[in-house]
Amino acid sequence: MRVIIDLxxxxxxxxxxxxNYVSACQDVLAEAGLEHSLHAYGTNIEGxxxxxxxxxxxCHEVVHDMGAPRITTTVKIGSRTDRVQSMQEKIDSVxx
Numbered sequence: 001m002r003v004i005i006d007l008x009x010x011x012x013x014x015x016x017x018x019x020n021y022v023s024a025c026q027d028v029l030a031e032a033g034l035e036h037s038l039h040a041y042g043t044n045i046e047g048x049x050x051x052x053x054x055x056x057x058x059c060h061e062v063v064h065d066m067g068a069p070r071i072t073t074t075v076k077i078g079s080r081t082d083r084v085q086s087m088q089e090k091i092d093s094v095x096x
Contacts, residue, residue, distance in 0.1 A: 001049045002084055006076040008042035009059050011068030024066060025059040032058070037087060042074070046087050049079070 011021045026043070029036040032055040034047045045052055056075065063071055 001079055001081075002047065003049045003052055004044065004046045004078045004085070004087055004090070005052055005056075006042050006044055006074075007056060007059075008074040009056075009063060010072045010074075011063050011066075012070040012072060014068050021063050021066060021068065024062050028058045028062055029055055035087065044087050 007025075009021070009025055011018055014021065022038075026036070026038060029043065029045060032047075032051060034045050034052060034055055036043050036045045045055070056073070060071055060073070
């Protein structure tokens, strides 16, 4: 099943700036070959369910390995059974 998610991974106990952790998660998504788009408060990701959630798990592993003792994550999930829809199609449908 294809899915589009909005992911926000927040490392806790690491200080005010989290840009290094966000960058590490972006690397995980790129290595996984997932279509993704960073925005001001998270990242949109699209792909097959298992691939997307394996990458979310890997983001947690990497951020913990970087020294974050705690992580809080918010995920919004969207899926469709009537057709395949991309993130860009969703944006284009509003912009038209």
